[in-house]
Amino acid sequence: MLRSRVSPCLLIHKNGLVKTEKFKTHKYVGDPINAVKIFNEKEVDEIIILDIDATVNKSEPNYKLIKNIANESRMPVCYGGGVNTVEQAKKIIQLGIEKVAFSSAILEDPTILTPLCNAIGKQSVVVVLDVKKNFLGKYEIFTHNGTKKVKKKLEEVLRQIESFGVGEIVVNSIDRDGTMKGYDFDLVDIVRQKTDSPITILGGASNFDDILNLIKRYKVIGASVGSLFVFKGVYKAVLISYLNDVTKNEIVKVAEKNFRSD
Incomplete structure (x- = not known):
């Protein structure tokens, strides 16, 4: 039986964990390995870890840190940041990471998706889209921590990455990042309409009800969470x-209901 996953999203900046708001300011929240240990104990579905420095600095992924995370984690890990080639992705998978996340490399050349899927398996390839609404109310994609606008339209990018093959699409709302004002359902509606690929939504969760409402509305969907899981x-x-036990049980009930209705 399929059910939605709820994944903490951790951001790495200068080798430490930080939390941002609208991709600006960086509040230090701790050590990455310590955070992984804590989430192990909480039996997390999956964890997403993104190095927000690597692409901007044009640096290689931090393989030493990635290896330490993989060795410590008892849950599936999706890692992204500075990954541009098939060889880099293969090395990360060999270190023990389950999924590799890409952003600017895929947006610049979506054809790389085919060799990536062939090399590490489609289920291990994740594309992260950082999206922001412009003054006309249209959604635009950005890279490099929200500083570089992608010329292609969101709908076009979704069609392209689906046509070349992808295991999952993570849609991150820049406008909601760190604000704890709820998920952007208008954005989710557009993505749902334009792709059949598995999607995970990030940006805005303020409480457990936000997570439940997302899952109830869209059924099998990934809910990723930042501030809610690191601040109090x-x-x-x-x-x-x-998640507390009550919310976990509610998610299971939703999954059972969706399973019976399919």
Whole structure:
């Protein structure tokens, strides 16, 4: 039986974990390996870890850190940041990571998806789309931490990456990043209409109801979460957490209901 996954998303900046707001400011929240250890104990579905420095600095993925994360993690890991080639992706998979996330490399040349899927398996290839609404209300894709606009339209990119093959698409709302104002359902609607690929939505979750509402509305979908799982209270004290038992049970009920209705 398929069910939605709920994945913490951790951002690596200068080898430490940070949380951003609308891709600006960087609040330090701890050590990556320590965070992985805590999420192990909380029996997390999956974890997404993105190095937000690598592509901007044109640097190679931090293989030493990736190996340490893979060795420590007891949950599936999706890792992204600075990955541009098939060889880099294969090396990351060989280190023990389950999925490799790409952004600018795919947006510049979507044809690389075919050799990537052949090399590491379609289920291990993830494309991350950082999306922001412009003053006309249209959604645009950005790379390099929201500083470089992609000329192609969102709908065109979704068609392209689906035609070449992809295991999963992570859609990250720049406008909702770190704001804890709820997921952007208008954005999710567009993505759902334009692709049949598995999708995960990131940006805006403020409470467990936001996660449940996303899953109830779109059935089998990935819900990724940043601030909600690393902050507590109005002053945003750092406290790593995960779903409570009540929410976990609700997600299981939704999955069972969806399974019976299919």
